[in-house]
Amino acid sequence: MRRTPVVRGVRVSMRRPLHRSPATGASAVERYRRAVERYHESVRSMSDHTLRRELTHVASPLDAVLEDLEHAAAGQRAYDAERAEQVLAYIRRAATLCAHATEAALMADEATRHHAAEDVAACLDTVRGLIKKIDEIGDAVNPQP
Numbered sequence: 041m042r043r044t045p046v047v048r049g050v051r052v053s054m055r056r057p058l059h060r061s062p063a064t065g066a067s068a069v070e071r072y073r074r075a076v077e078r079y080h081e082s083v084r085s086m087s088d089h090t091l092r093r094e095l096t097h098v099a100s101p102l103d104a105v106l107e108d109l110e111h112a113a114a115g116q117r118a119y120d121a122e123r124a125e126q127v128l129a130y131i132r133r134a135a136t137l138c139a140h141a142t143e144a145a146l147m148a149d150e151a152t153r154h155h156a157a158e159d160v161a162a163c164l165d166t167v168r169g170l171i172k173k174i175d176e177i178g179d180a181v182n183p184q185p
Contacts, residue, residue, distance in 0.1 A: 064113075064116075064128075065112070065114075065116040065127065065128055065131060066113055068131040069106075069109050069113045069131055071132070072105075072106060072109055072131060072135040072138060073106060074135075075136075075139050075142070076102045076103065076106060076138055078138075078142050079099060079102065079138055079141060079142045080096075080099070082142050082145055082146055082149075083095045083096055083099070083145060086145075086149045088149065091148060091149060091164075095145050095164075095167065098167055099141075099171060101175040101178070102138065102171065102174065104175075104178065105134060105174050105175060105178035108179075108182040109130075109131050109134060109181060111182050112127050112131070112181035112182050113127070113131065116128070127181050130180055130181045131177075133177060134174050134178070137170050137173050137174050138170075138174060140170050141166075141167050141170040141174070144163045144166040145163070145167050148160050148167065
């Protein structure tokens with residue numbers, strides 16, 4: 041049984057969480073854009089030139105996918121409700137995967153400092169795999185005829 045809390049002799053209702061308005065495609069794309077910027081900033085700050093070059097090369101699809109996501113979000117109103125929700129979910133997923141790729145890149149950087157070549161290779165494989173998934177999302181939201 042839930043009880044209403046009493047503060048200074050007065051019953052007060054529990055504060056309910058704020059209900060956010062539904063996310064729009066534009067706000068989801070902005071989240072992805074920030075994730076891509078964080079990736080690039082993190083890579084630029086790495087001291088190992090070889091790792092930095094490899095992570096920069098691997099990340100080439102990220103900016104192309106941004107264009108795909110922007111295009112898909114711009115056309116979101118023309119989609120039926122199910123497709124619009126699916127596109128929004130894809131965009132959110134791409135942003136999350138990009139954040140994970142950034143973390144894996146930072147872990148690779150840390151491994152280079154400890155001269156752990158196997159860990160660096162594993163982290164690079166993780167980054168490659170995540171960016172491949174992001175690239176696939178770009179294809180899914182903006183299929184070519």
